[in-house]
Amino acid sequence: DTGVSQDPRHKITKRGQNVTFRCDPISEHNRLYWYRQTLGQGPEFLTYFQNEAQLEKSRLLSDRFSAERPKGSFSTLEIQRTEQGDSAMYLCASSFLGELNGYTFGSGTRLTVV
Amino acid sequence: DQQVKQNSPSLSVQEGRISILNCDYTNSMFDYFLWYKKYPAEGPTFLISISSIKDKNEDGRFTVFLNKSAKHLSLHIVPSQPGDSAVYFCASAYGGSQGNLIFGKGTKLSVKP
Numbered sequence: 001d002t003g004v005s006q007d008p009r010h011k012i013t014k015r016g017q018n019v020t021f022r023c024d025p026i027s028e029h030n031r032l033y034w035y036r037q038t039l040g041q042g043p044e045f046l047t048y049f050q051n052e053a054q055l056e057k058s059r060l061l062s063d064r065f066s067a068e069r070p071k072g073s074f075s076t077l078e079i080q081r082t083e084q085g086d087s088a089m090y091l092c093a094s095s096f097l098g099e100l101n102g103y104t105f106g107s108g109t110r111l112t113v114v
Numbered sequence: 115d116q117q118v119k120q121n122s123p124s125l126s127v128q129e130g131r132i133s134i135l136n137c138d139y140t141n142s143m144f145d146y147f148l149w150y151k152k153y154p155a156e157g158p159t160f161l162i163s164i165s166s167i168k169d170k171n172e173d174g175r176f177t178v179f180l181n182k183s184a185k186h187l188s189l190h191i192v193p194s195q196p197g198d199s200a201v202y203f204c205a206s207a208y209g210g211s212q213g214n215l216i217f218g219k220g221t222k223l224s225v226k227p
Contacts, residue, residue, distance in 0.1 A: 004157070031213060042118075042203050042217030043158065056214065091157055095213055100146055103213065105157030 004106035006092050012112045013082055020078045021109045025094030029104075032075050034067055035091040036060065037108070043091055049075060050097075082113045117141045118206050120218035127225050133191040135221050137204030140185065144206040148215070149178060149189045152201045161202075162189070194225045 005024040013019050025032045031050050035043035046065070047057045051072035061067075064082075069075040079086055089110050095103040119138045127133045137147075145166040150158035164171040164178045164187065171178050177190045191198055201222045205215040 006157075009155075033213070040219060042120075042205070042219050043215070044217070045214045048214060093157075100148060100207055100213060100215075101160065101163055103148075103160060103215070105150075105159070107155070107157045110155075 004092055004094050004104050006090075006106035006109050008109055009107065010110045010112075012114060015084060015113055016081055018078065018080045019082060019111065020076055021090055021092075021111075022074060022076050023092030023094075023106060024074045025092070026104055027073075029094035029096050030072070031095045031097060032069055033093040033095070034075070034077055035093065035105075037089040037091060038087075046077075079111075082111075084113045087111055087113045115140070116218075117144075118204055118216050118218040120202075120204055120221050122221050123219070124222045124224070127194045127223065129196055129225055129227050130193045133189075133194045133198065133223055133225065135189040135191075135202050135204075135223065137187045137189075137218055138185055139187075139206050141206070141208070141216075142185070143208040144216075146207045147178070147180060147187050148205045148207075149176075150203040150205060150217075151198075152203060152220070158203055191223075194223075196225050196227050199223055199225050 007022045033048040034046040037043045049069040064080045089108045091108045093105045148163040149161040152158045180187045201220045203220045204218040
């Protein structure tokens with residue numbers, strides 16, 4: 001297994017456009033997490049899935065954000081009507097049942113909204 | 115309100131010397147603590163962790179110390195190497211958090227040859 005994969009690595013979009021990111025977790029991991037990291041900050045939790053069920057959403061996840069994990073494998077994070085404040089690194093992580101030592105992050109998707 | 119605080123944005127150390135990175139937390143429910151290392155354009159990589167039932171955990175050159183009464187933990191790197199230059203994040207979790215980590219803002223370590 002090559003770890004957690006995220007695609008694309010970079011995305012530049014115009015304000016008001018919709019964007020979608022993909023995350024492929026480690027295959028045996030049943031939990032998948034999305035975080036956002038802005039400049040000078042640590043990663044901030046957005047949402048997580050156990051298998052295909054989305055079990056928790058942060059208050060940071062406005063109604064313009066939606067995440068899915070339709071078959072309990074890969075996940076997508078969509079941002080509608082992007083704003084400049086959405087510019088950040090979006091990180092995906094996976095783990096087995098929340099086991100913390102095995103918590104593995106992907107390399108992230110860098111979003112720039114112009 | 116920041117529940118996990120890393121008050122030093124940066125630290126510069128000479129190669130071969132000890133690097134000490136500090137982290138303070140405010141939530142007494144936290145019972146597990148982790149350190150992550152992050153290089154530019156990469157995701158955080160797990161380094162070392164400690165449970166609240168311990169006060170020290172060691173892995174090679176890396177040792178984490180936990181002082182529960184002070185709500186403080188530190189990461190010691192001995193000896194420091196230029197390849198250790200990165201941003202180090204402290205993260206915390208508690209039993210009911212379902213694995214959601216709360217991160218500090220990070221400390222950028224520079225190890226000079």
